[in-house]
Amino acid sequence: MSETTASRRAVVTGAARGIGAAIADRLEVDGFDVVRLDVLGGGGVLRCDVTDAAAVRQIAESVGDVDVLVNNAAIWRFAALEDVDPADFDAVLDINVRGPFLTTQAFGRSMLRMGRGSIVNIVSIGALHANPAVGAYSASKAALVALTRQTALEWGPRGVRANAVGPGLIATEGAGVYHDPEVRRARAEAVPLRRLGEPGDISEVVAFFASDASAYVTGQVLYVDGGLSSSLMTTLPRPAGMPGPQLPSTASARGEHSDA
Numbered sequence: 001m002s003e004t005t006a007s008r009r010a011v012v013t014g015a016a017r018g019i020g021a022a023i024a025d026r027l028e029v030d031g032f033d034v035v036r037l038d039v040l041g042g043g044g045v046l047r048c049d050v051t052d053a054a055a056v057r058q059i060a061e062s063v064g065d066v067d068v069l070v071n072n073a074a075i076w077r078f079a080a081l082e083d084v085d086p087a088d089f090d091a092v093l094d095i096n097v098r099g100p101f102l103t104t105q106a107f108g109r110s111m112l113r114m115g116r117g118s119i120v121n122i123v124s125i126g127a128l129h130a131n132p133a134v135g136a137y138s139a140s141k142a143a144l145v146a147l148t149r150q151t152a153l154e155w156g157p158r159g160v161r162a163n164a165v166g167p168g169l170i171a172t173e174g175a176g177v178y179h180d181p182e183v184r185r186a187r188a189e190a191v192p193l194r195r196l197g198e199p200g201d202i203s204e205v206v207a208f209f210a211s212d213a214s215a216y217v218t219g220q221v222l223y224v225d226g227g228l229s230s231s232l233m234t235t236l237p238r239p240a241g242m243p244g245p246q247l248p249s250t251a252s253a254r255g256e257h258s259d260a
């Protein structure tokens with residue numbers, strides 16, 4: 001248990017499974033008393049819909065002082081832009097942006113009072129790069145990056161830091177695209193580090209932002225994607241004889257699925 005994080009409290013949203021569960025487990029290893037929130041309650045997870053302002057406020061009051069907040073809960077809905085149902089657009093923005101705003105306000109209150117705290121927002125490489133048929137998802141994650149910077153600017157002078165972690169291709173239960181082994185293989189080949197990410201790859205970086213090791217870091221986004229967000233130029237055709245790697249074969253995955 002780390003000396004600096006002993007008896008500190010962390011709140012993780014969307015902690016019932018996937019990346020959120022891994023983050024909660026990892027913060028416990030660092031000695032945090034972790035409050036796990038999810039719309040799916042049970043098994044040590046407190047039921048909480050992050051879009052329910054009154055419920056979030058009530059839980060924040062009952063939980064008490066919070067040192068770390070990880071906004072991880074999110075949803076995605078796939079449709080071509082012209083077919084996006086406005087109700088789905090609203091749901092994605094509500095959970096992915098308004099939810100983190102509500103939890104930041106509610107749990108941030110004790111951070112401001114204590115004059116210390118770290119907020120970590122889970123975004124996506126979608127905040128940087130357009131992706132076919134993800135509807136409002138990329139826009140929601142770009143908005144969450146903006147909210148991260150806003151929080152860093154306004155609360156930095158009062159001792160509260162805010163940073164974002166942007167996962168790349170992470171095989172989780174929620175990311176249904178990875179249930180297809182051929183898509184998994186082809187996508188792993190397209191990543192410079194030649195593998196899909198695991199929830200543990202994300203939780204390690206969240207633990208860094210949650211800890212005093214990042215005491216002078218705020219307003220930043222760290223993409224944890226095996227290099228994928230730096231690999232745009234690999235998609236360009238190369239003339240015969242030009243040095244450099246050949247394009248990996250991703251044809252089977254292209255256009256058929258979208259990732260989170």
Ligand SMILES: NC(=O)c1ccc[n+]([C@@H]2O[C@H](COP(=O)([O-])OP(=O)(O)OC[C@H]3O[C@@H](n4cnc5c(N)ncnc54)[C@H](O)[C@@H]3O)[C@@H](O)[C@H]2O)c1
Nearest residue numbers: 014018019038039049050072073074124167170172174260
């Ligand atoms: N898996 C990926 O490839 C990937 C890539 C980029 C970003 N991300 C981001 O990582 C985070 C976790 O993704 P994941 O793959 O573990 O997803 P997941 O669907 O497995 O887990 C998300 C959790 O959030 C919960 N949740 C949904 N709506 C909620 C609400 N209104 N209130 C409270 N909880 C709610 C769900 O019940 C679920 O337990 C998300 O922010 C996602 O956008 C994932």
